[in-house]
Amino acid sequence: MFRPLSLYVGLRYTGAKRSNHFISFISLVSMLGLMLGVAALIVVLSVMNGFDRELKERILGMVPHATISGYGEPLQNWHELAFRIGKNPKVLGTAPYIQAQAMLTQGGRVHGVLVYGIDPAREPNVSIIGQHMRQGSLAALGEERFGIVLGALLARSLGVSVGDKVTLVLPEASVSVAGVVPRLKRFSVVGVFEVGAELDAGLAYINIHDAAVIKRQGDAVDGIRLRFADLFEAPGEVRHIAADLGGSYLVNDWTRSHGNLFQAIQMEKRMIGLLLFLIVFVAAFNIVSTLVMVVTDKKADIAILRTLGATPGRIMRVFMVQGSLIGVVGTLLGTGLGVLLALTVTDAVAWLERALGIQFLSADVYFISYLPSQLQWPDVYLICGAALSISFLATLYPAWRASRTQPAEALRYE
Structure with a gap:
């Protein structure tokens, strides 16, 4: 050979x-x-x-790819805006939200938290939270008034689980006959989610109607969350969408919150x-x-x-x-x-x-x-x-x- x-x-x-x-x-x-x-x-x-x-x-499955909100004031006509935004072929879903910085207390334990008021029926269009529920369900927010869904680490630090009560404290004062007191509301824990990330320690969800009652916004929302087919197109595309809507809107995207x-x-x-x-x-x-x-x-x-x-x-x-x-x-x-x-x-x-x-x-x-x-x-x-x-x-x-x-x-x- x-x-x-x-x-x-x-x-x-x-x-x-x-x-x-x-x-x-x-x-x-x-x-x-x-x-x-x-x-x-x-x-x-x-x-x-x-x-x-x-x-x-x-992380980017939990946070919005982009948001459109009003300049310093809630959106009154969000239904029409969401319908117009949804016509864009690059947008996979939209959902309204109300956001608030608050504190949760239970049994002498206090923890700062970012609270999102969401529509349980529309939230799966823009978030994966429903796929990571460890206890309870996201749908329970629509079944029970003043229910709250907590991250696993947040629930652990407060020592609560499904069925327990927590107190939500907003950094706003209310004037009553007893004087100036912080705005408080008692919530029932209806679910616990876990995505294995830092979001488990500082994020909570409540029904958007309950959030509107607490913040006294009526039917208005803080903004609309958007989910895109390609998240890398979100920064540029959301600005084109806001320009097409006309008027003055504040836009934000994931590159500002988690881009670094x-x-x-x-x-x-x-x-x-x-x-x-x-x-x-x-x-x-x-x-x-x-x-x-x-x-x-x-x-x-x-x-x-x-x-x-x-x-x-x-x-x-x-x-x-x-x-x-x-x-x-x-x-x-x-x-x-x-x-x-x-x-x-x-x-x-x-x-x-x-x-x-x-x-x-x-x-x-x-x-x-x-x-x-x-x-x-x-x-x-x-x-x-x-x-x-x-x-x-x-x-x-x-x-x-x-x-x-x-x-x-x-x-x-x-």
């Missing part, structure tokens, strides 16, 4: 036992370094992709990827040192091959094959290990948390409470291609040195 001489000799050199064990050790270190570098890159980029996905699906978090994740992904590529470069330098030592060790063999008619190009290809094989094996092993870890790191970290009794990611500190991972094959292809390219480039200089070996000089002291 025909086998190219360069490939045959290169594979023989790679698999042959060497008298110099140090060279074999350096070859193994080069391969392991490349494997660990590729695996680390795949795992870390998968985790960053997971954080990016959770931000889009959970999204940009931070993208920046961290690029910077961490760049830093971890240094591991691959270190492994490539090991390949260079390995081949340089191999060339020095095989000078007599190179001279014999040259005297038998091997050209400098063929000698160069012999050592390129040897170095490239180290790169291919290291990259393939690293890819397999990285893909395996990327697919199992979420469950592995969760098991480790249960075994050690600690929580690495607390929702009080981070915007989610677990380690997400999303393997994206384009990242894997890019990492593999980069590792193989670097490994191939690392073989060029040692192979060129081998091709420059002069037979007479190499055999002089043999």
Whole structure:
């Protein structure tokens, strides 16, 4: 069977036992370094992709993609505005809201909270809260007067669950015969949601009619929440919609409330990827040192091959094959290990948390409470291609040195 001489000799050199064990050790270190570098890159980029996905699906699934509200005054004709906005093909849904900063108290415990008055029937058009109810249901807000849905961390800090009572305190004073007193209202907890994010600690929902009664707005609302088919089009599209509506409206979008978090994740992904590529470069330098030592060790063999008619190009290809094989094996092993870890790191970290009794990611500190991972094959292809390219480039200089070996000089002291 025909086998190219360069490939045959290169594979023989790679698999042959060497008298110099140090060279074999350096070859193994080069391969392991490349494997660990590729695996680390795949795992870390998968985790960053997971954080990016959770931000889009959970955080940006709970907060509105965009809002349209009046300048310092509630919207009276919100039904007509919502109908006109809904005609836009890029808008998936609309829902009215009333917003208030308040405090919740129960049993001497006090917690600041952002309260949204919502329409339970229309809220699923713009939010995923209905998909993350741990207790009760969102529909219960429409069945019971002055019901409230709390985030899981908020309910835990207040020590309440479904069926308990909490007191809502608005930062507005009411004048009565007893003097100036804060505006208070007793609510029944009808549901608890959990999205595994910081929103669980400071967000509450009540019926929009109850919110209008508390804020004394009648049928008016603070604004309209919009959900777009593509959230990245929201900042520009909501301004076009507001301009088409005519009049004076205040627009807001998710980039103002959570855009810095999204940009931070993208920046961290690029910077961490760049830093971890240094591991691959270190492994490539090991390949260079390995081949340089191999060339020095095989000078007599190179001279014999040259005297038998091997050209400098063929000698160069012999050592390129040897170095490239180290790169291919290291990259393939690293890819397999990285893909395996990327697919199992979420469950592995969760098991480790249960075994050690600690929580690495607390929702009080981070915007989610677990380690997400999303393997994206384009990242894997890019990492593999980069590792193989670097490994191939690392073989060029040692192979060129081998091709420059002069037979007479190499055999002089043999």
